[in-house]
Amino acid sequence: MSILLIEAFYGGSHKQLMDNLKDEIEDCVLYSLSAKKWHWRARTSALYFMQAVPPSDTYRVLFTSSVLNLAELVALRPDLRKLKKVLYFHENQLVYPVRKSQDRDFQYGYNQILSCLVADIVVFNSAFNMESFLTSIATFLKMIPDHRPRHMEQIIRPKCCVIYFPIRFPDVSRFLADHKRLLQQNNLQSFKSSEDSSKLSDESEKSTREPSHQPKLKQSEQDQILQSAELISTSLREDTLETVNLMMSEPSSSSLGADSQRPLHIVWPHRWEHDKDPETFFKVLRKLKEMELPFSVSVLGEMFTDVPETFSEARMFLGSAVLHWGFLPSKDDYFQVLCEADVVISTAKHEFFGVAMLEAVHCGCYPLCPKSLVYPEIFPAEYLYSTPEQLSKKLQNFCKRPHLVRKHRFQVQPTNTF
Incomplete structure (x- = not known):
């Protein structure tokens, strides 16, 4: 297996993403921990995966979410250091809402910063997630009493990109309320014709523009995992647009x-x-x-x-x-x-x-x-x-x-x- 998937909190959207990647990527293996006691997973999962992930010469890419302290894992398992490491942010701890600043547990955000420093590619599920994290780093590190590190945002930002979270929407037509079902039936044909022309326009536009927030990739395995995530994410856009056209047009x-x-x-x-x-x-x-x-x-x-x-x-x-x-x-x-x-x-x-x-x-x-x-x-x-x-x-x-x-x-x- 050339792609190593690690998820320290295998539930909800974290599970959805890993399952989608497993379905899209043939040459991968997943190691995970159940979605319980998030705080303990964030603190201690690196030690668990140090023992749970067997050594292998075939690994080329490591893909994990930011719950895992990637810096700890790489330190505990030097053999994983040479892999191309992709870190995915479902959320970030730098802007997690707390009632008082003293209530914020510094370690969680600090771990995420360390993970970014050892990662090769840092992927966020939205531009808001990415910008709120990067622009909060300097303020967050001011909590350190003295000898604060500098220029962390400038070091991390070039590694960062946005790939919207990939959702696979199921066919729900059998569950629809009567008026929604009628909407779907009445608008299906008109949507399909407009969709064809829209796709032609999209392809033309794609050929003339550069991708935004996208670091340069060289390794084929790294390309594969990011392209798979982008492929699934593209289906999110298309399915959502289909949804709002079919489901939300005005009925009589x-x-x-x-x-x-x-x-x-x-x-x-x-x-x-x-x-x-x-x-x-x-x-x-x-x-x-x-x-x-x-x-x-x-x-x-x-x-x-x-x-x-x-x-x-x-x-x-x-x-x-x-x-x-x-x-x-x-x-x-x-x-x-x-x-x-x-x-x-x-x-x-x-x-x-x-x-x-x-x-x-x-x-x-x-x-x-x-x-x-x-x-x-x-x-x-x-x-x-x-x-x-x-x-x-x-x-x-x-x-x-x-x-x-x-x-x-x-x-x-x-x-x-x-």
Whole structure:
């Protein structure tokens, strides 16, 4: 095996990426740790992989995520030092939200900086992720009392590039609500014809422009792994554009039928952790309840050992408005709920790509996201809000007029998206 894949937190989007790479690249092998106790994985996984990964003369490329302290692993396993090392950032710890700067654990961000220094290529899942990391390095290192290293951003930046996270969208047509299914049937033919002309235009444009944020590559194995990631990432762009054209074109009033009588269905499909800010989400829903506005809600997403108390409190006050509550282990069940929903909400304080939001858009949901983090890089301004009050006002309007969401044509801007 010439390509060595290592994942210290094999779950969620980390697992998705590694599985996609395994499917696309023939000559690779994966070593991983389960997605538990992230902090311990970040601290100690290098020692585990030192013993778990057998020596081999056939390895040429090492691909890993930034959870692993790559500098430690290379120091513990000198035989891996000669490999071409590709480091992938799903998130970065330099801008992780904490209530007080004293609460920030310096070691996690420091480990990521060290990993960048020993890597040959550093890949980020969005421009926001890359820029927020690189421009925060100098400030972050000021926490060192004295003898601070200098010029770290200038050393690391030339190694960096952006490859959007690759999502393989499933066929969800069998789960679609009636009005969404009619949209798909009515628009399929017109989309296919416009897609053909768009592809011709894209190919012409590609031939005349240089790739951005892309370091020069020489090694064939390194080319292969990055090209595979880019290939899958390209499918994300094409599938997402197909989704918003097929799913979000305006239907006639008659096509809505009984769907127009249903209360607005809101979905929140995120990890049950504080960095996704469930407190703000539930505060907005409480306001809708107090105003006696009709809506239903599905709260999905992964749960871990320490679940914020706000979830149990919200479950009580939401009462009969809850349609689904908790993690759905079946992907089919998960996508079915997304297909039944009207609006998908993010209240995140910490987001570098947002797989769940794009999966919901794939299923025909209207997105509402903060006007910050990665979201302005992906979604046009119409789907962004600046304050919880703005989010609340949008949802109040949609609760009163759910047909506005169900008839909406998604305004995508391909040149700014993927």
